[in-house]
Amino acid sequence: MTRPTDKAASSSQRADNGFILVTVLWLIAALAALASIYSVYAVNSAVASRLPDDRLQAEAAIRAGVELAAYQAISALAAARPAHGAFVTKLAGETISVRYRSEAARIDLNAAPKELLAGLFGALGVDAAVASGYVDHILAWRKTREPNATDDAEAAAYKQAGLAYGPREAPFNDALELALVLGAPPAVVERSLPFVTVYSGQPTVDALDAEPQTLSALPGMTPELLQGALRARARDPEDGQGLLKLLGAAAKQATVDSGKALRASILVELHGGRRIRAEVVFRLADKGETPFDVLYWRDDFDGPLQQG
Numbered sequence: 001m002t003r004p005t006d007k008a009a010s011s012s013q014r015a016d017n018g019f020i021l022v023t024v025l026w027l028i029a030a031l032a033a034l035a036s037i038y039s040v041y042a043v044n045s046a047v048a049s050r051l052p053d054d055r056l057q058a059e060a061a062i063r064a065g066v067e068l069a070a071y072q073a074i075s076a077l078a079a080a081r082p083a084h085g086a087f088v089t090k091l092a093g094e095t096i097s098v099r100y101r102s103e104a105a106r107i108d109l110n111a112a113p114k115e116l117l118a119g120l121f122g123a124l125g126v127d128a129a130v131a132s133g134y135v136d137h138i139l140a141w142r143k144t145r146e147p148n149a150t151d152d153a154e155a156a157a158y159k160q161a162g163l164a165y166g167p168r169e170a171p172f173n174d175a176l177e178l179a180l181v182l183g184a185p186p187a188v189v190e191r192s193l194p195f196v197t198v199y200s201g202q203p204t205v206d207a208l209d210a211e212p213q214t215l216s217a218l219p220g221m222t223p224e225l226l227q228g229a230l231r232a233r234a235r236d237p238e239d240g241q242g243l244l245k246l247l248g249a250a251a252k253q254a255t256v257d258s259g260k261a262l263r264a265s266i267l268v269e270l271h272g273g274r275r276i277r278a279e280v281v282f283r284l285a286d287k288g289e290t291p292f293d294v295l296y297w298r299d300d301f302d303g304p305l306q307q308g
Contacts, residue, residue: 054270054272054274054276055301057094057270057271058268058270058276058278058299058301059299061091061094061096061268061270061276062096062266062268062276062278062280062297062299064091064096065089065096065098065264065266065268065278066098066264066266066280066282066292066294067292068087068089068096068098069085069087069098069100069262069264069282070262070282070284070291070292071291072085072087073085073100073262073284074284074291074292081258081284083101083102083104083105083206083208083209083258084099084100084101084102084105084209085099085100086098086099086100093271094268094269094270094271095268095269096266096267096268096269097266097267097268097269098264098265098266099264099265100262100263100264100265101209101262101263102200102206102209102258102259102261102262102263103197103199103200103259103261103262103263103281104200104202104204104205104206104209104255104257104258104259104261105205105206105209105210105211105214105258106195106196106197106200106205106210106214106263107120107195107196107197107205107214107217108196108197108198108199108200108201108202108203109138109142109172109175109178109196109197109198110142110171110172110198110201111200111201111202111203112203112253113203113253114132114135114136114139115219115253116203116205116217116218116219116253117135117138117139117217118131118132118135119216119217119218119219119221120192120195120196120213120214120217121134121135121188121192122217123213123214123216123217124188124191124192124213126185126188133183134181134183134184134188137154137167137181137182137183137184138178138181140154140167140169141167141168141169141172141177141180141181142168142170142171142172143169144169144170145169152166154166154167154182155167157182158182161182161183163182165180167181167182168180171198172198173198174198174296175193175196175197175198176193178192178193178196194211195211195213195214195217197261197263197281199261199263199281199283199295199296200259200261201259201261202255202257202259203253204253204254204255204257205217205218205253205254205255206254206255206256206257206258206259207229207233207240207243207244207247207251207254207255207256208233208237208238208240208243208256208258209258212226212230215229215230215250215254218247218250218251218252218253218254219249219250219252219253220248220249220250220252221247221250222250225246225247225248225250228246229243229246229247232246240256241256243256244256260283260284260285261281261282261283261284261295262281262282262283262284263279263280263281264278264279264280264281264282265277265278265279266278266279266280276299276300276301277299277300278297278298278299278300279296279297279298279299280294280296280297280298281294281295281296281297282294282295283295
């Protein structure tokens, strides 16, 4: 015969055992959840920690590419400096591909005359009358307003168009400002960006290195002159004076002076296979502690690069 106290003790022990089992299972579940949370945290932390490392490595490689391009340019005598070039090199296991070209091969928004700017938009398919009006707004944008001037028709035109700003009335800081100029068609701005600059400082275009679209913009250029110039340039890329003679009337806004500003397009392939693109404009220095000054730097960490 079982005593009541024995039954009570047995029931109490089973209850204690059940409580312990539930507690252990709860602890196991909690530890599993914590392990899962920590795993996600660890992965995210690893990804986050790699991002600045990638950026630092890419920036170092990009700067190395710029320095090598500058060295190629300044290692030659000034009269024989290459206006363009390309190379591929490896540095600490990273592959750096560089193409560079004279910035004078582009049309300077702050220095080019109206005829050259209008010629560019005409070459991009804009009607001559529309291109002329658009260029007038570009000239007004970059023109410094006289201190005592009272006529502010250009600013009034911006206000009438519903824009919350007026013309800069100062030189362009960046070619992207074209999108802010009154009447600027976005599609035309997009097409024009590979052919314009604010860094050459020249009112003329380097005919030896300019793209065909840029050569087409030269006042007086005809399809026949353009084709002849492209063929002559392909036969003898160094014959600048011969090219200018061949251009005839179109040579008025052309030059064979590549200037000191260069634009480098750089592709860096990092250890893990990630590819970073960059575009850097730099100016060679005649004297000083550094052989060049960086005027513009944009890479994939800043957002997608303008193609072209």
